[in-house]
Amino acid sequence: xxxxxxxxxxxxxxxxxxxxxxxxxxxxxxxxxxxxxxxxxxxxxxxxxxxxxxxxxxxxxxxxxxxxxxxxxxxxxxxxxxxxxxxxxxxxxxxxxxxxxxxxxxxxxxxxxxxxxxxxxxxxxxxxxxxxxxxxxxxxxxxxxxxxxxxxxxxxxxxxxxxxxxxxxxxxxxxxxxxxxxxxxxxxxxxxxxxxxxxxxxxxxxxxxxxxxxxxxxxxxxxxxxxxxxxxxxxxxxxxxxxxxxxxxxxxxxxxxxxxxxxxxxxxxxxxxxxxxxxxxxxxxxxxxxxxxxxxxxxxxxxxxxxxxxxxxxxxxxxxxxxxxxxxxxxxxxxxxxxxxxxxxxxxxxxxxxxxxxxxxxxxxxxxxxxxxxxxxxxxxxxxxxxxxx
Ligand SMILES: *Cc1c(COP(=O)(O)O)cnc(C)c1O
Numbered sequence: 027x028x029x030x031x032x033x034x035x036x037x038x039x040x041x042x043x044x045x046x047x048x049x050x051x052x053x054x055x056x057x058x059x060x061x062x063x064x065x066x067x068x069x070x071x072x073x074x075x076x077x078x079x080x081x082x083x084x085x086x087x088x089x090x091x092x093x094x095x096x097x098x099x100x101x102x103x104x105x106x107x108x109x110x111x112x113x114x115x116x117x118x119x120x121x122x123x124x125x126x127x128x129x130x131x132x133x134x135x136x137x138x139x140x141x142x143x144x145x146x147x148x149x150x151x152x153x154x155x156x157x158x159x160x161x162x163x164x165x166x167x168x169x170x171x172x173x174x175x176x177x178x179x180x181x182x183x184x185x186x187x188x189x190x191x192x193x194x195x196x197x198x199x200x201x202x203x204x205x206x207x208x209x210x211x212x213x214x215x216x217x218x219x220x221x222x223x224x225x226x227x228x229x230x231x232x233x234x235x236x237x238x239x240x241x242x243x244x245x246x247x248x249x250x251x252x253x254x255x256x257x258x259x260x261x262x263x264x265x266x267x268x269x270x271x272x273x274x275x276x277x278x279x280x281x282x283x284x285x286x287x288x289x290x291x292x293x294x295x296x297x298x299x300x301x302x303x304x305x306x307x308x309x310x311x312x313x314x315x316x317x318x319x320x321x322x323x324x325x326x327x328x329x330x331x332x333x334x335x336x337x338x339x340x341x342x343x344x345x346x347x348x349x350x351x352x353x354x355x356x357x358x359x360x361x362x363x364x365x366x367x368x369x370x371x372x373x374x375x376x377x378x379x380x381x382x383x384x385x386x387x388x389x390x391x392x393x394x395x396x397x398x399x400x401x402x403x404x405x406x407x408x409x410x411x412x413x414x415x416x
Contacts, residue, residue: 038097038212039281046092047274058089060271082259086267090274091242094232097211097277098224100244102251104258105270109207109227110135111263112241114143116203116223118261119253120171122148127165128174129156130386131182133205133227134375136174153382156186157317159194166198175221176205177214177324178317181333181370181394182387183308185317188324192220201250207231207361212284214325222247230361231330234276234283238269283363283399287330290405291397295332297406303413308333331360333370333394336416343416344369344391350412353404360396365405368394 036044047058061084066077077083087105095103106112113136120126126140130153140151154161156175173195177186188204195202203223204216210231216224226232228240243254258264265273288311295309310321311328321328336343347367348356354367358374368374371390375383384390397405 041096042093042212042280043278045096046089046094058086058271058274060267061085062267080267081262081264082255084264084267084270086270086274087265090265090270090277093274093277094226094228094242095244097280098206098217098244099211099215100217100224101246101248103242103244104251104254105228105265105273106241106243106258107263107265107269108239109133109225109229109241110139112225112227112243113139113205115254115257115261115263116225116243117144117149117172118257119250120144120149123169124149124171125167125169126151126172126174127162127170128153129176129179129186130154130382131179131184131388132174132176133180133207134370134377136176136205138377140174153386155184155386156191157184159190162191162194166200170198170200173200173202174205175202175216176208178208178310178321178329178331180208180331181308181368181375181392183208183310183317183329183331183333185310185321185324187320188214188216188219188221196220208331209325209329210280210284212281213288213327213329217244217246219324223250228273228276229359231284231287232277232280232361233273234280234362235272236359236362236364238272238276240265240269240273284327284330286399287397288327290399290402291330291332291395292328293402294395294397294405294409298332298334298409301410301413303337303416305335305337305339330397331394332397333392335389335391335393336413338416339389339391341371341390344393346416347393347409347412350415351408352411353400353408354395360394362396363399365398365400366396368396370394 068074091103152165154165201222204221205225207227224244298304299307309332310317354365
């Protein structure tokens, strides 16, 4: 990927559109073909074009990996069949007896994977409030091998100071992984803040159109890349070429979509904060949000996710709002062009035991919005109509 001026690194938008891709040399096709093949013919035994078997590698996947690595400013990107498959491969690089310290406010599936899948294999995990440096200090043990950071957190949109935690971890030889799904590399680049690994569910903003499941791990560490490539080959959580193609089409407009997601979310957060029926609004872009200052330091903008509770925090009233929007669709997931409304307690975070949920500050009446790129007036009118009924 070169700009006319070879000394200048291309800007984010140029990388989003072009990185990892060259016109197809045999036809000039501007989009990388969907290499729907399981194997590759060799000229002589062991003499091939760099591709032997499609579980291990595929040219459409290579193009996607080149694109995602460029967006995260990483030397390597390894694409997986889903976000949890990416996380699964990363945790399989640990050993029985190792310990993970993770945020207590995170993607429910990550909690389930750490506790219910890896727990029985002897990998322990502690879930704590990562915005509290003393809580992090208190959770570290000599066995701790990995800090797992999500920021902004899901669903309370707390902001974790990535650089501060990376400094703390490095001093003790602990690796840091950041799940950057909510922020995307357009808003935040954890490797530049000191992280060893960045994980994405590309299902969300990177794909951006709610039509594909995928994941990726980005890293500058050659040892980690080698371990992850070994796991793709040996455990097989490979993404298909069609899915890689769709994700690659999504990333071309990531910067444009994120600008609108952020703009719309900021308008909605301000509107809700001033609404008489709304209690607390969780959005790091609000000046009085506890994460505002750290977010301003480590993020370009504040993202497209907004959570809130009603002033009258009853489950019944929250369910009324959740069932009465028409533009916001009631669904799990996030990061697509369309706006979604979600009830973490019964939907995305139902796999976390209720007591742990409440302890983490995640109330039964919390409502989470994934603000899409529709006309913001329609989104505000939709929420107002649903709120009027409570
Ligand atoms: C959705 C999500 C995941 C899991 O990704 P899948 O692609 O659904 O497997 C992980 N982390 C976060 C923050 C997510 O939102």
